[in-house]
Amino acid sequence: MIASVKKTFLSMVRPKWLTGPIFEKELRVSSRRRRNYVLRFFYILLLTIFVGMVWLSVAEYQGDVTYQRSRMAAAGKEIVMTIVFFQFIATQVLAIVMLSTAISDEVYHRTLGLLMTTPITSLQVVMGKVLSKLLQLGLLLAITLPMLAVVRIFGGIPWGYLLSSFCVTLTAVLFAGSVSLLISINNRRAYAVIIRTGFVLLSFYLIIPLILAALMGYLVPLFGPILNVRGFFSPWRWALLAHLNPFYGIMANTERMMSPGTRGMPFIWPVHCLVMLGLSALVLTWSAKIVRRVALRQVTGQLDPSAGGLKVGRKRCRDSAPVAEGRVKRVIGPAVVWKELRAPLIQGVDHRNSYIGLAATLGMLLLTYITGYLDRSLREEFWHVSYGLLFVFIGIIVATVFSATRITTEKEAQTWSLLLATPLEDRDILLGKAVSAFRRCLPIWGLLAGHVILFVLVGYIHPIAIFHLAILVTWLTCFVTGTGLYFSARFARTTSAVLASFGVMLSLWAVGPVLAGLLDLMGGSIRGGLLTKYMLIHPAIQTQLILAGAGGAANGRAALAELQYGERSVLGFSLEEFGLSDMTFILTVTALAYVGTGILFFFGAKRRLRRNIV
Amino acid sequence: MIEIKKLTKNFGSLIAVDHLDLFIGAGDIFGFIGPNGAGKTTTMRILVTLMEPTSGIAFIDGLDVTRKGKEVRRRVGYMPDFMGVYDDLKVFEYLEFFAAAFGIEYRKRKAIVDGVLELTDLVSKRNAQVDSLSRGMQQRLGLARVLIHDPKVLILDEPASGLDPRARIEIRELLRELKKMGKTIMISSHILSELEEICDRIGIIEHGQLVFGGTMDEIRPRLGIQGKVRVKVLGDSARATELLTALPQIHQVETVGDYLSVTFREGEQADGVIARTLVNGGVDLVYLQPEQLKLDDAFLKLTKGIVH
Numbered sequence: 001m002i003a004s005v006k007k008t009f010l011s012m013v014r015p016k017w018l019t020g021p022i023f024e025k026e027l028r029v030s031s032r033r034r035r036n037y038v039l040r041f042f043y044i045l046l047l048t049i050f051v052g053m054v055w056l057s058v059a060e061y062q063g064d065v066t067y068q069r070s071r072m073a074a075a076g077k078e079i080v081m082t083i084v085f086f087q088f089i090a091t092q093v094l095a096i097v098m099l100s101t102a103i104s105d106e107v108y109h110r111t112l113g114l115l116m117t118t119p120i121t122s123l124q125v126v127m128g129k130v131l132s133k134l135l136q137l138g139l140l141l142a143i144t145l146p147m148l149a150v151v152r153i154f155g156g157i158p159w160g161y162l163l164s165s166f167c168v169t170l171t172a173v174l175f176a177g178s179v180s181l182l183i184s185i186n187n188r189r190a191y192a193v194i195i196r197t198g199f200v201l202l203s204f205y206l207i208i209p210l211i212l213a214a215l216m217g218y219l220v221p222l223f224g225p226i227l228n229v230r231g232f233f234s235p236w237r238w239a240l241l242a243h244l245n246p247f248y249g250i251m252a253n254t255e256r257m258m259s260p261g262t263r264g265m266p267f268i269w270p271v272h273c274l275v276m277l278g279l280s281a282l283v284l285t286w287s288a289k290i291v292r293r294v295a296l297r298q299v300t301g302q303l304d305p306s307a308g309g310l311k312v313g314r315k316r317c318r319d320s321a322p323v324a325e326g327r328v329k330r331v332i333g334p335a336v337v338w339k340e341l342r343a344p345l346i347q348g349v350d351h352r353n354s355y356i357g358l359a360a361t362l363g364m365l366l367l368t369y370i371t372g373y374l375d376r377s378l379r380e381e382f383w384h385v386s387y388g389l390l391f392v393f394i395g396i397i398v399a400t401v402f403s404a405t406r407i408t409t410e411k412e413a414q415t416w417s418l419l420l421a422t423p424l425e426d427r428d429i430l431l432g433k434a435v436s437a438f439r440r441c442l443p444i445w446g447l448l449a450g451h452v453i454l455f456v457l458v459g460y461i462h463p464i465a466i467f468h469l470a471i472l473v474t475w476l477t478c479f480v481t482g483t484g485l486y487f488s489a490r491f492a493r494t495t496s497a498v499l500a501s502f503g504v505m506l507s508l509w510a511v512g513p514v515l516a517g518l519l520d521l522m523g524g525s526i527r528g529g530l531l532t533k534y535m536l537i538h539p540a541i542q543t544q545l546i547l548a549g550a551g552g553a554a555n556g557r558a559a560l561a562e563l564q565y566g567e568r569s570v571l572g573f574s575l576e577e578f579g580l581s582d583m584t585f586i587l588t589v590t591a592l593a594y595v596g597t598g599i600l601f602f603f604g605a606k607r608r609l610r611r612n613i614v
Numbered sequence: 615m616i617e618i619k620k621l622t623k624n625f626g627s628l629i630a631v632d633h634l635d636l637f638i639g640a641g642d643i644f645g646f647i648g649p650n651g652a653g654k655t656t657t658m659r660i661l662v663t664l665m666e667p668t669s670g671i672a673f674i675d676g677l678d679v680t681r682k683g684k685e686v687r688r689r690v691g692y693m694p695d696f697m698g699v700y701d702d703l704k705v706f707e708y709l710e711f712f713a714a715a716f717g718i719e720y721r722k723r724k725a726i727v728d729g730v731l732e733l734t735d736l737v738s739k740r741n742a743q744v745d746s747l748s749r750g751m752q753q754r755l756g757l758a759r760v761l762i763h764d765p766k767v768l769i770l771d772e773p774a775s776g777l778d779p780r781a782r783i784e785i786r787e788l789l790r791e792l793k794k795m796g797k798t799i800m801i802s803s804h805i806l807s808e809l810e811e812i813c814d815r816i817g818i819i820e821h822g823q824l825v826f827g828g829t830m831d832e833i834r835p836r837l838g839i840q841g842k843v844r845v846k847v848l849g850d851s852a853r854a855t856e857l858l859t860a861l862p863q864i865h866q867v868e869t870v871g872d873y874l875s876v877t878f879r880e881g882e883q884a885d886g887v888i889a890r891t892l893v894n895g896g897v898d899l900v901y902l903q904p905e906q907l908k909l910d911d912a913f914l915k916l917t918k919g920i921v922h
Contacts, residue, residue, distance in 0.1 A: 328704055328740075329707060330710065330724075331710045331713070331720075331723070335711055335714035335715040338711070338714070339700065339703070342707070343700075343702045413698040413700070413701070414694070414696050414698030415697075415699065417659075417692075417694050418692075418694070418759070419715070420663075421663070421664060421690070421692040422687060422712065422716055423685075423687045423688045423716060424715050610665075613659070613664050
């Protein structure tokens, strides 16, 4: 009797009822993967760099003992804040990456259907995957706990802040991972899952609140009295919205820690954590339902594992029907370029949907122009810098993804050896791939060009910006395409190529400035020479310089000699003023360096083209 | 047409191909046989310039594959063991893409593509999406692709794998057609009995080394296996056994079911003697049939290390 009660109790306490054997299997496999150890190493390295930089920036001041103690307290708070924010961002990114192949790998290796022939439930599959990754991320969070505890002693950090930040981070990680897992069911390629998850989270955390803010700011005053919608945006509803957003939560929490007594929007972190847990539960339950359907399709042979998940299953069913006669397109021009451009812009999305997406983007852009026109902000250079940064940021992402996937997708589809067995020169194949990667980025660069040309005509941007932006886009395209093609030729898997390419971009344009700043600090000159020089060749800073210097109503119609660059700060980084010739010189030198590096990568890709053939 | 001399390919410490020597004459169909991991695919990939050998040399149509890669690729049609298709193209577009890649002029392409579609019996699928084709049809499409530039040499890595019996027979018929067209074909397969029927010569490879190369007739003495015939007689088979055992050319007579299995001594072939002896001895002979040494048997014996 006692043994039976004990057994029942233990079975309820053990998490196995929720995860099944999947949890153990995932942990076992994870422990054998080298990349997980590399990931942890870089996580700790980056964290150390950030903390070291903050420490140096805060603790280097000299003075009497009392002043130094107060500085130590400030340093403690800033270090804790750095760690908390670093963990908050890094663990969410890692959760998305780690769960990006959670289900698609099972589909691709044809093991999902097999799992469904065992007593394991689809919920156990989903929970086993999520919780095993969450455990690993929890370990990463736990690594910093001793450091946080030590810093707390001399920093005067309340325990409550550490606890609340830990919980907000953990629930945000769970939600991000759940969304990634859900999207991985229908997408085979990890990079596609990562980008789509990023877009979903960005919409959920930023775009939807921004739209609501825009509605509140512009539409309510216009239509509020007619539609009686003003009451909808009462403060408590904003507070409710804030409880759906972990970014707001972590910032509100930190603000209270840094400046006790300030009163902001009400934020109760346990409520937020419960809301995020509830949302994650919903996403995971939905995932379990879809996983079961996909698994059943696989078991019954309706799924093509080489292509994707549920959506593909439907496609296959459709394809098994009699084939409709369609128009055949003749091959015109270089074969590789023709083939690359024949495929739809987005995998799995036909040309019609691509055009609809482009039209929707143009519509949204027009809406923001109308909004900007109404409040006269289009006259400000800040507005144009923001647009420029947005287009350049998206352009870099799109160019990286398209160039890094050009060759690996062929390797994965096992068509690469067929292409290499033709008499096409390696150089021609690579050029074809490069041209197609550029052609696929044209809509983004077209939007940037369209924006600049439109406002040059209106007189809100100086025409010289077209020339400067053309130089910027040229070197960005050459460098990003060369890098992407190199990694695409080097790696067999698309995900590896995309991550390696993004790794180069992040190292150059995110970690590089931090290191440069750190070196400057060690040299004793804050914002000194190295960081300034480094930032001058940063694409975001160059975009800012070009559009802040030549944008806005004041600059739009100015004479060339009157244009001044560098005095305005938009990204929190400003320089001493300099003229047009200096700006052109900086851009030209940067372009030469990056184009040269891009060409070197291109030749590296050519050398590796016939290696690692699948 | 294909000549390989002391070809070696190492992957780190693994020797995939080990001093391989091979010759395939023009117009031959050569069956390349070996267990998984024996080095067949690696050899074929070196021949089609997808890999460089660690040492040794290989020629196709007199051209060194490592030095004259582009020229070799023009002369060779290669079908890999796992072949992907571009899932966003139609059958005609797929073939025309490769026609363009092989440098065929625009105005000639349509006729050429239609020609190979007819040869491979894919005309009805001309406008179908390639990823909607069945496995058998995709294999046919693969063959159509390798023929698009009219190569002298076809290198086919397990073209019949994963196909149902009907599709395998169709592929075999197609290969016979190609042989009639004068193509030199190197084909590997795990369906060994199929190679036996279409190949002029076979090569058996294990651990990267050729353990046998020659015609089917040459394989018997090489293996040291005596020839066998099946003999079926009417009535008492004991009398027949007695008569045959007395013959000096006969090594052994066994009763297997309703017939006798007669094994000759090494180097002997005495079908005529058997028939004459039985008829003269008053035994009613129903049939006398040579027992063929099956390729599967040779494969098993050779890859067990019986022949070194």
